[in-house]
Amino acid sequence: MAFSLSSPCGFRSDEDEEMAVFESTAAEHGGPSRPGLPELSVISPGLDPRPSIIEQKAVKPAAARPGSSDGVKSERVEVFLRIRPLTEAESERGEEQGCVAVQDEENVLLKAPKESHSMRAAERGITQSMHKFSFSKIMGPETTQQQFYECSMKKMVKDVLQGENRLLYTYGVTNSGKTYTIQGSGPEAGLLPRALSSLFSKLQGRLYGAMDMKPIMYQDVRHLSAGEIRVEELRRNSLLKEDDNLPFRRGGNVTVWDSGIGGLSSTSNIATQLEDTDSVCLEPGSLSHSGGDDLEEGVQFSIWVSFFEIYNEFLYDLLDASPSLQPRKRVTLRLGDDKQGNPYVKDLVWIQVRSADEAWRILKAGRRNQSFASTHLNTNSSRSHSIFSIRVLHVNPEANSAKAMHISELSVCDLAGSERCKEQRNGERMKEANNINASLLTLGRCIAALRHNQNNKSRPAQVVPFRDSKLTRVLQGFFCGRGTSSMVVNINPCASIYDETLQALKFSALASQLVHGPSTKTRVAYILSLLREPAADGNESSLMEDEEESDVEDGDISMLNTESMLQAIDVLKREVQRQREEKEVLEANVREQVVSEVMEVISGMEAGFSETLEAERALTEERYEDKISTLQKHLKIFYSKQLNERDQVIECLSAALDKTKAGEAPPPSPPGEDSIACSGGLLRRSERINKTESGRLQVELDQCRAELLAKTQELTKLKTQLEAPGSTGTLVADRKLEDGQRNLRQLRLDLQRLGADLQSGERACCRNTGGEKLRQALAAADETLAKQDQILLELQNGLMLVKADLRRKAETLAQKQLATPLSAAHPTPGYCNKRGCGATAPIDTENRPPQKRPFFQSIFPTQTPTRRYNARFAEEANATPSSRILRSRQQSPPRSPAPTPRSLRGKY
Ligand SMILES: Nc1ncnc2c1ncn2[C@@H]1O[C@H](COP(=O)(O)OP(=O)(O)OP(=O)(O)O)[C@@H](O)[C@H]1O
Numbered sequence: 001m002a003f004s005l006s007s008p009c010g011f012r013s014d015e016d017e018e019m020a021v022f023e024s025t026a027a028e029h030g031g032p033s034r035p036g037l038p039e040l041s042v043i044s045p046g047l048d049p050r051p052s053i054i055e056q057k058a059v060k061p062a063a064a065r066p067g068s069s070d071g072v073k074s075e076r077v078e079v080f081l082r083i084r085p086l087t088e089a090e091s092e093r094g095e096e097q098g099c100v101a102v103q104d105e106e107n108v109l110l111k112a113p114k115e116s117h118s119m120r121a122a123e124r125g126i127t128q129s130m131h132k133f134s135f136s137k138i139m140g141p142e143t144t145q146q147q148f149y150e151c152s153m154k155k156m157v158k159d160v161l162q163g164e165n166r167l168l169y170t171y172g173v174t175n176s177g178k179t180y181t182i183q184g185s186g187p188e189a190g191l192l193p194r195a196l197s198s199l200f201s202k203l204q205g206r207l208y209g210a211m212d213m214k215p216i217m218y219q220d221v222r223h224l225s226a227g228e229i230r231v232e233e234l235r236r237n238s239l240l241k242e243d244d245n246l247p248f249r250r251g252g253n254v255t256v257w258d259s260g261i262g263g264l265s266s267t268s269n270i271a272t273q274l275e276d277t278d279s280v281c282l283e284p285g286s287l288s289h290s291g292g293d294d295l296e297e298g299v300q301f302s303i304w305v306s307f308f309e310i311y312n313e314f315l316y317d318l319l320d321a322s323p324s325l326q327p328r329k330r331v332t333l334r335l336g337d338d339k340q341g342n343p344y345v346k347d348l349v350w351i352q353v354r355s356a357d358e359a360w361r362i363l364k365a366g367r368r369n370q371s372f373a374s375t376h377l378n379t380n381s382s383r384s385h386s387i388f389s390i391r392v393l394h395v396n397p398e399a400n401s402a403k404a405m406h407i408s409e410l411s412v413c414d415l416a417g418s419e420r421c422k423e424q425r426n427g428e429r430m431k432e433a434n435n436i437n438a439s440l441l442t443l444g445r446c447i448a449a450l451r452h453n454q455n456n457k458s459r460p461a462q463v464v465p466f467r468d469s470k471l472t473r474v475l476q477g478f479f480c481g482r483g484t485s486s487m488v489v490n491i492n493p494c495a496s497i498y499d500e501t502l503q504a505l506k507f508s509a510l511a512s513q514l515v516h517g518p519s520t521k522t523r524v525a526y527i528l529s530l531l532r533e534p535a536a537d538g539n540e541s542s543l544m545e546d547e548e549e550s551d552v553e554d555g556d557i558s559m560l561n562t563e564s565m566l567q568a569i570d571v572l573k574r575e576v577q578r579q580r581e582e583k584e585v586l587e588a589n590v591r592e593q594v595v596s597e598v599m600e601v602i603s604g605m606e607a608g609f610s611e612t613l614e615a616e617r618a619l620t621e622e623r624y625e626d627k628i629s630t631l632q633k634h635l636k637i638f639y640s641k642q643l644n645e646r647d648q649v650i651e652c653l654s655a656a657l658d659k660t661k662a663g664e665a666p667p668p669s670p671p672g673e674d675s676i677a678c679s680g681g682l683l684r685r686s687e688r689i690n691k692t693e694s695g696r697l698q699v700e701l702d703q704c705r706a707e708l709l710a711k712t713q714e715l716t717k718l719k720t721q722l723e724a725p726g727s728t729g730t731l732v733a734d735r736k737l738e739d740g741q742r743n744l745r746q747l748r749l750d751l752q753r754l755g756a757d758l759q760s761g762e763r764a765c766c767r768n769t770g771g772e773k774l775r776q777a778l779a780a781a782d783e784t785l786a787k788q789d790q791i792l793l794e795l796q797n798g799l800m801l802v803k804a805d806l807r808r809k810a811e812t813l814a815q816k817q818l819a820t821p822l823s824a825a826h827p828t829p830g831y832c833n834k835r836g837c838g839a840t841a842p843i844d845t846e847n848r849p850p851q852k853r854p855f856f857q858s859i860f861p862t863q864t865p866t867r868r869y870n871a872r873f874a875e876e877a878n879a880t881p882s883s884r885i886l887r888s889r890q891q892s893p894p895r896s897p898a899p900t901p902r903s904l905r906g907k908y
Pocket of ligand 1 (some may be wrong): 172174176177384415416417778
């Protein structure tokens, strides 16, 4: 897996989010800034002055119980920063670009150099170019090993001798000085030799010399038999002897061994370094605090050490001594859990040491087996995580064996350096780098999860992925309350590795957020306090009677006898039960409270909803009522208009009918017609038509009547004139006759037009309610017209008779005139020619009664237009007025054919 240092030590997702929590901008802290982009981020455990000790109840409220652990304080994980000095070579390369600036003892500022990825990212606006970090203590390049020991590890040694478990681990980019910090170099002894020296210095005269008790598993002790003791002694001597025979002492040869995985895999030229470390010496007075004044009275201490490494996710015992220097197959160790679930390295070699020198020699012997290699950054780079552990057995020789033993531990872990995989050209180095980075990634995830759980106690706890790597599994106990840990972050101020350094510091910022869980001693104290409490039934009141108060105060639970331990277990079981019940009650109360609150909220919501619903309903009702009333108003107006129009139509039709009844005969309408299909528009149109047509018809009828009357009077007058003998008005009568005929023709034409108009009126009227009546009226008018026609016919006949009479008289006069000279001198041929009356035959014909022979035919025997007209007229005399009107329309092309009532019916 190619590892990118884009996030701190491989933090990928959750952790990156977490990191954002600590960041703040330059504006907040007065740092330099560019427009629109803050250049400084502050990544620290807290922005407020950080107390090194905080109240435990703020961290773990559940433990704040009267009589138990109330008031016990919990510490933040200490994180130290150590900046190594630049080497001459690095300075010559121009690595000094001031990217690491120590502000004070706790704060450091990182400024991205020009060529770094961070600066490029900052220029693109992705991140800041400056970052500020806070630490428990910052040790600059000038810091000596002694100073660093004083501030970091000295107290840890003291704590371990008092029965605590402590872990110190170094973290940083490769070649940043981790190994130097732990082991030292030359006269600069590292933390570990100083701790060993300090430890044995404190234990002067208090060492437990026998080798009959040995630490096993997580923190158990086994009593050794004599045979086993011999085996242990042999092993120790072998290792010490091996150290004495180290090749470098004889000239610095190369040691070669098999990593146990892929055959010969690691090569180390350790001569130089071991020579250096071999000569590690402590400055005079550096361990001035030697002396075990604060050690427990009467207790002796047995010191055992182990040394193993995690290389490519395999565990190797570095003290698995073998006298052979030949390549050999290394045995891998397995991890196991004890009954309490504490992880431990199975079959790990523990060597009892009686002095700091022995311990140091054992360490050196183990280092020979450690995996080192030359990388592009470090010629002697650790390719594995190495863990050197010191177990202190607290033995009370005066007490019985069961309660005489307590174990504490100091572990020092030199983590392999994180690095860019892509920069490893060797395949094996690449693999190592991958494994190193993977395990560091897991460590980061564990720390992030722990921190999350500590900060979010109310939420479900995250699973801490200790099992995802061997490293975290081994260190699990120190992160879970069975000890405390301190971190040393080593950085190299070289500009070329600025980006990696920045990521390492971000990782450390996360680690510094951690708070130590309750220590082992705290738990023991809690259990013992439970045992001291008088139980409700009084059964436990005698529990501690056998125990010495001093033992209890010491908090060493192993000092209880079996019976007391069983009782303690019972008490603890009951305590667990009590706490469970307490929590159940609490949960029930909380549930009840939550339910009642939720119900309140629900009922409030219900009330709100019903109010809203009511308001909505009222609003909707109001709106629809408005709409209905508007609609009703409109309908009312519409129907009242309709009714008015209808009434008007009815009135008009009634009036027209009345008028028609009074003197006019409207044309008949087809039977069965009614006004069911009448619409408002048709009624109005009918009304208009009726009004205009009726008026016009009325006027025309009046005119016709007047004309008829005038003609009748004229004819009567003529008649009387003609009847008068010797009347000189023959010509006048003739002329009058012609005029009468013309007038009659005109009259007929008018009548025809009148008939057509009446028919139109009939069509219009047939649509309305009074259509039937109007038709009847028209039929009556038609009959009247027919009667008038009849009268006219009679008049014509009368005229014909008068004319015939006049002719006869004229002939008689002519004959008389022929008989007289006067009559010869004044012939009247013009008259005869004019009238075409030369023929005599017609005279006879004309003497026939008028009914037998048409009047005009008798007057104009030849086929003239007048005759044709008269013939037609004769036909018409026998036809109804309607048929005459229809015929006249057919013979009048200029006039458009009138629509029949049927067609009108279809149209409407
Ligand atoms: N504080 C210091 N003062 C002087 N020299 C130092 C200091 N820290 C480190 N060095 C030197 O820097 C070099 C690299 O140190 P070291 O081997 O301890 O790095 P490292 O972090 O352990 O590297 P790796 O992770 O690759 O093992 C060594 O030569 C060491 O002597």
